[in-house]
Amino acid sequence: MAMLQRRILKRTLEEAKARFNFNCNRIRSPGASFSTVTSSSSSAAAEAPDNVLPQLPPFDYQPKPYNGPSADEVLAKRKKFLGPSLFYYYQKPLNIVEGKMQYLFDESGRRYLDAFAGIVTVSCGHCHPEILNAIVEQSKLLQHATTIYLHHAIADFAEVLASKMPGNLKVVYFVNSGSEANELAMLMARLYTGSLGMISLRNAYHGGSSNTIGLTALNTWKYPIPEGEIHHVMNPDPFRGAFGSDATSYAKEVQDHIEYGTSGKVAGFIAETIQGVGGAVELAPGYLKQVYDIVRKAGGVCIADEVQTGFGRTGSHYWGFETQGVIPDVVTMAKGIGNGLPLGAVVTTPEIASVMAQKIQFNTFGGNPVCSAGGLAVLRVIDKEKRQAHCADVGSHLIGRLRSLQDKHDIIGDVRGRGLMVGVEIVTDRKEKTPAKAETAILFEKMRELGVLLGKGGLHGNVFRIKPPMCFTKDDADFLVDALDYAMSKL
């Protein structure tokens, strides 16, 4: 069986090569150099021939020499003290010891392009000087005292964060993670409505705690525990969904669930605008508008999970939900909010917040001075460095090049996303859309060897997630695509 697969692969490869050479001859401009990929304009940046190794863009920074434990030592300790459930990337795991902006360095000082940003978390760049400064300065003054005393950092940060929100979304709760944020959002929805039923999308990821596991809808992440009143509706997935991009049909499914599967009233609906863990799946356009209406008519609260899509990453808008033209009742965020600081937040309206005042709700670490100072620095950097516009610019360049790559390689089933939240789905058959798990794994390893650290997602693990720090440049994008091209050509 393996022989047959190899023969098919070989044939595919030869066809691809032929197609590539044809394209090369078509677009190659005289005098263009293919040995070093430094060009950033999309027209001249043709695919590199498959016998030339793509080069990392230059970067004026030297990592410190590393004298700590080796990869093997660390791995041995992990196996002994961190349990068998702690998984890692790559057959030979990478020992990452330093980071700077969009690059990471391993123990030997080798530089890698970080195309995953610690899972969409390092928003401004590793060790970004302004954020570093804010953290260090505050750590020297006061790390922690809790909100039983006043401190300006939490108040200043909440004010600026609230100012980024539309509508009447202006009461901020600080927590320490996305899971905590979504837990709190669910609590708010149930308290406010007096109903129990929550609705989330198949293929969603909202957390790993026992309650948010209920909202999460990917079997590999769901332990067999009671989840309470949670129902998962059909995913408005333009690539794999039963209705393609027809938002109305998917929305009707929500309506049907409410009418037949509930008392007619629900607590709330939660969704990521672009599913992260699920493989960078953008919800069919127009979906949220229709569903928000349906849910609100059933008395429910609409929650937007912006843990991955928030803070300008989508390029066109600051928040993911804005791309669908809606205003939620509750917004949850984490990951990029602190460029890596353990921080999360829930923003809602004063009306919904008031129901939380019935009892005491307290978070010991939430809103501590250091994380608040870091979070405020992140907001300022994103504005000052115009990261949102940058994401739009570089993102469209990246997606454009990936789409060209899709024309060249049959195994690319779909290229999707927005700004610097991009997914590339690998399939063995374009019609059947059969997930190419093995090929994805091979390419994933190959990309690491070439110097690009991607992310992986989708239920079948066949989607490359490209969500780098938002200082990622066009040159980085070119390097990434050239490397992918090179790796695919060698399959």
Add this chain to the structure above:
Amino acid sequence: MQRFIPVRRLLTEAKSSLRRLRRCFSQVTQNEVDKSDGFVPKMPSFDYTPPPYTGPSADEILSKRKEYLSPAMFTLYSKPLNIVDGRMQYLFDDKGRRYLDAFGGIATVCCGHCHPDVVEAIVNQTKRLQHSTILYLNHSIADFAEALANKLPGNLKVVFFTNSGTEANELAMMIARLYTGCHDIISLRNAYHGNAAGTMGATAQSNWKFNVIQSGVHHAVNPDPYRGVFGSDGEKYARDVQDLIQFGTSGNIAGFISEAIQGVGGIIELAPGYLPAVYSTIKKAGGLCIADEVQAGFARTGSHFWGFENHGVVPDIVTMAKGIGNGIPLGAVVTTPEIAVVLTRRNYFNTFGGNPVCTAGGLAVLKIIEKEKLQENAFVVGTYLKERLTALKDKYDLIGDVRGRGLMLGVEFVTDQKLKTPAKLETLHIMDQMKEIGVLVGKGGFHGNVFRITPPLCLTKEDADFLVDAMDYIIASM
């Protein structure tokens, strides 16, 4: 236009202020004469001056909090304190005034505010790599996990890092339920374990429980030596757990969770003999024993590193947070390799958990506790402090109980020693007055009438004297 105040007016003003001053002084001397103990207690000296504060004022912050933060967010004190700086066991307000921090950011700052070793570890790691996730290797998480595991007895050596106590307890409860295949968990009345869905169920005080579904948790009678129905008879309380299992469950349960000394509940030490008896019952029912060390852990009890060690038991799962990082957002669950396997059934992942900066901070904390012999200090100073507080109890009827261990101490105020009626207003008053003198304590207990004294473990005997003298001074004037 000339601006000068007519001399006559100046003189009148001077005379009246002099009169005021004289009145003031005479009042002071009057008060001093009234106090049986003499002078207002003075804070021990401390060689550190905070940098001048030029940020927003207390009022500005308060109005922003009212507008942009949770309406349920409360502050201690009628006039909330604007705390801007911290150093070891002291905090500073926006005017540079120093306070003795006897609450430790809720038993969290164990080494001391901005302890130089912890700050250095955090700053150095932040400059190198803040975050990359455990998808890649990094020595920081491995080194800390090893050091932490070495502090635990038995086969407790697999560590899961989270970002808070709530996350740690949630994970512990899920692990117990998965491992046993059962859903029922037993916790104690008056316990506090967290504010998420599962932990809210385990938490057992109505003011922390919202009206949402909290399934599968049963609350046992609290083995409270001061207020409990069976006094200090640990075994009698344990029999309630036995009954609970036999009558309220299928006979098999997922587990039992408790704090060794209840924190939010008002520094209540579990009656002696309780935990060993209950652990045995739980094991017979196939359940796992979870020790919530979020407040009692990390040398705070003085006699031992972990709270549960005071009871002579070895749990199956230990959860921790607060003191683990001296204030950095970090939590952990430690269990046996056998139990840890359950999480391999699916993917469990925590994005921030175990990040290089927090684990570097955590490792620094462990090193400091050892190097500066903080456990011994907690024992010595804590014992001394408890003795002095107990003497105060003998002096004033207002103090119903003094309890706790090491630097996790509680003082309960009652209006009637026999009936143990909670003295809620008096507690608030004393707390406020303590702040005026310069001592910040915490409050707890279901009725809010217990002082929680959980300072940084570097507290000195002089600090302890200052605290007790302040209390003495205030209660005497009531």
